[in-house]
Amino acid sequence: MKITSVTTGGPCWAEIGTADPPAAKRFYAELFGWRPETDPREEAGGYTVMMLDARPAAGLTQLFAPDQPTAWTVSFATDDADAAAGRVTSAGGRVMLEPMEVLDLGRFSVVADTSGAVFALWQARAFAGAGVLNEPGSLGWVELLTRNTETAKAFYMRVFGWSVTPGETYTQWGLAGADFGGMLAMDDRFPPELPPHWVPYFAVADVDLTAERAAGLGGEVLMAPTSVPEGPRIAVLRDPQGAAFGVYLAGTEG
Template sequence: MKLTGPVPGGPCWAGLATSDVPAARAFYAGLFGWRSETDPRPEAGGYTTARIGEDAVAALSPLRDPGQLPAWTLSFATEDADASAGAVRSAGGTVLVDPLDVLGRGRFAVAADPAGAVFALWQARGFPGAGRFNAPGTLGWTELRTSDPRGALTFYRAVFGWSVDASERFTHWGVAGADFGGVKEQDDDEQAETPPHWLPYFTVSDTEYTVARALTAGGEPLAPPVRVPGGPCVATLHDPQGAGFGVLAP
């Protein structure tokens, strides 16, 4: 990822909703070295911030709704959450949670693109988002898995103004040309198992070693380590509660 920190339109945060916060804390601590702190205020609802050193890098929280499945959600920075929510609606998406203020830290909304991939909007006030990208244990890439890549290009460019770098093999998203993610079309088998979604990739020093540690700790493989031509070694996994994520070694 060519971004080094949150910028308007770019990814700024990754949050995990999980059925077992203590187990998830232990799993990701062993995998990435995260040190986690739970906000003790009742209104925070068990929100837990994971850190590398002093930098906040991700969050874990309990599931909120009956039937909700464990999953990672990516947040994208905006200077005006209400305006961005309006842009989502105008472009054919759905606002699932209307913009609301969060404990003086920012303004937050949850949306879905026309194919159903869920993401969040974050208007920073006291909290800008992740304090570090591209270092071991931190967000290093984002990927949209979707049944409608062409429609996704139209939607996200309309909402965020992203730049698009497309080739025969890959399509990359960027903010003013600084790539931070990509899009991958789901095949029929993947669509049957998993609806369209955003997948965070966390940077590691050694992909194969990290995958082995994850499997030993109760994770499950989705795609084995593979070297992207001219790029990183990547793999995708489920954590023990079933949330999907990726790892990459530059």
């Protein structure tokens, strides 16, 4: 990822909703060196910001519905959450949570693209989002897994104005010449019941060691460390509660 600060239209935050917040805090603190800071205000509902040194790196919250799976959600920055939610619906997507105020922090909406892949919109007020990007222990890449890549290209170009750089097997998303994410077509390797979804990737200093550490902490290695041709070394992991995420070697993104 060439974007090193929050940019309108780009990824600004990754948040995990989990059935076991204390266990998730311990797992990610051990894996990435994050320090949990839980908002003490009752109206915050126990929301926790995972800090990397003194900078916010990711969010953690409890599940709010019995059928809600433990999973990571990627948020994209917008200057106007209501207008962005309107573009989502006009492009064929769905608004799952209408834009709402989050204390004094910002305005927030949960939406889904035409295939059902869920993501969030964030209009910053007091809280801009990640205070660190693309450094070890921080968000550095976001990836859409979908079964209809052509429809997805049209949708995200319309909603965010992203550039699209297609390859033989992988498409990259960008803004103003800076790539920040990609798209992978879901083929027969993926179970038919697995829905399209976004996956956050976090930069690490050592992919192999991080994968080994995740397994030792009770997680699972979904894709073993692999060196992508003309790309970074990556791995896909799952935490003990079932949330999937990726890691890649810092400094080799884009």
